[in-house]
Amino acid sequence: MKKILLSAIVFVIVAFGCVVALNPDSFENEPPHIDVADEVFWNFKDSLQITLSDESGIQNYQVYMVLGSESRLVESTNPQNNPKHVIIEIPAPKNTMFLSDGGVEIQITATDSSYFGFGNTAKKTIRTMLDTQKPYIDILAHSYKIVRGGSAFVVFQALDDNLSAITLEGGRWQFKPVYFADGGYYAALVAWDVRDDDFNARVIVEDKAGNRSVMPVPFYRVKREYKASTIKIGNDFINGKITSLISEINQVSPESLASPADKFNYINKTIRDKNIEIINLVGQNYNQAMILPTDFALSKFYPLRNGAAVGRFGDHRYFSYENNIIGESYHLGIDFASVKQAPVILSNGGVVAFAGFNGIYGNMVIIDHGLGLMSLYAHLSRIDVQEGQRLESGAQIGNTGLTGLVLGDHLHFATLVQGIESNPTEWLDSKWINDNLFKIIKDAKVLIESHSR
Numbered sequence: 001m002k003k004i005l006l007s008a009i010v011f012v013i014v015a016f017g018c019v020v021a022l023n024p025d026s027f028e029n030e031p032p033h034i035d036v037a038d039e040v041f042w043n044f045k046d047s048l049q050i051t052l053s054d055e056s057g058i059q060n061y062q063v064y065m066v067l068g069s070e071s072r073l074v075e076s077t078n079p080q081n082n083p084k085h086v087i088i089e090i091p092a093p094k095n096t097m098f099l100s101d102g103g104v105e106i107q108i109t110a111t112d113s114s115y116f117g118f119g120n121t122a123k124k125t126i127r128t129m130l131d132t133q134k135p136y137i138d139i140l141a142h143s144y145k146i147v148r149g150g151s152a153f154v155v156f157q158a159l160d161d162n163l164s165a166i167t168l169e170g171g172r173w174q175f176k177p178v179y180f181a182d183g184g185y186y187a188a189l190v191a192w193d194v195r196d197d198d199f200n201a202r203v204i205v206e207d208k209a210g211n212r213s214v215m216p217v218p219f220y221r222v223k224r225e226y227k228a229s230t231i232k233i234g235n236d237f238i239n240g241k242i243t244s245l246i247s248e249i250n251q252v253s254p255e256s257l258a259s260p261a262d263k264f265n266y267i268n269k270t271i272r273d274k275n276i277e278i279i280n281l282v283g284q285n286y287n288q289a290m291i292l293p294t295d296f297a298l299s300k301f302y303p304l305r306n307g308a309a310v311g312r313f314g315d316h317r318y319f320s321y322e323n324n325i326i327g328e329s330y331h332l333g334i335d336f337a338s339v340k341q342a343p344v345i346l347s348n349g350g351v352v353a354f355a356g357f358n359g360i361y362g363n364m365v366i367i368d369h370g371l372g373l374m375s376l377y378a379h380l381s382r383i384d385v386q387e388g389q390r391l392e393s394g395a396q397i398g399n400t401g402l403t404g405l406v407l408g409d410h411l412h413f414a415t416l417v418q419g420i421e422s423n424p425t426e427w428l429d430s431k432w433i434n435d436n437l438f439k440i441i442k443d444a445k446v447l448i449e450s451h452s453r
């Protein structure tokens, strides 16, 4: 009898050990994590989201809503298969008549599946604050027009007691506004991506309770057409520049790309897309605190002394190989050429946001001028600056060259608005800069002063 009892005890211990070894989470001591702030703003329209997480899995949970003296069960569930994460959507109370500004209390209880289902239990009480007020938006001043491929500027006011996000949407891109003045005034440059036929700009303001307001910026839109052309690609180009660039980038062997068209497309599509993505990212991470729009200074850009423009912005190029169109590209800058290895001197100061090799752009430098505006210099033979360096106008950043996807020594110059390559022609023109930036800043300041009087 003793033997049987002993065997039974040993069996239980071994079985227990096996369960623990197979699933160590089944005996954890950690109660579920209830992911929600202690105080939440709620518009009582959208459902309120709460996430539960637990390593051994959520076994069951209950949600109570406390309205005055009444405590009502709004949800009680035993989810199947004990999931590690559960998202609870608490519907807004239907009758909000009796809700005070204080909102309601919500009690959440969640039990995990640890200890054969006995579980660890977590409890949390949160306070929800009623906020049904939509944010207020007013467009103060803006560029009269925006041309496809070009830039524009807008100053607006956004007000809300519980503001959470302010975005300027421009076509498929989102632009982060900067502080303009006290009283909820913001400003942003925006660009119409030359690759897009259509464009709409809207200010979108959201608050912590989920209320959202949208206001269109009434730019007059000019749908400019850019030149389209077909360029013949020959074997000389593919075996020469393309093949040497594949080796230089050194991510695949030229032999692994089967056909000449594959080689061309690897550089013209795969690498080009990656390179543009890097530029977009650098531009999106502009220094928002660098300079106030009201202190912003800028002269027209003069990218290359005595340089002649040899390539225009916006050219839509199709590439044909043996009478088949094998790819395309947009030229997202202006090409300037002068003497070989000509010095590249800044006409506007700023901080070096990028200095290094970037595939088809070769050796490239990007300068952050503030306000979301950056200038880009590509195909350099040498780079004389480092990332993070602050430079004054007149500083030499390097020399023109042949690096990247080029045939002759030249400078590829681009202007970025929060990472989007926009038509530099506008930024080479003092009158355009004055009409679209400084005049708007001045108009907005006058309006703000009259508001505060």
Ligand SMILES: [Zn+2]
Pocket (backbone or CB within 6 Å): 311, 331, 333, 334, 335, 411, 412, 413
């Ligand atoms: Zn170029």
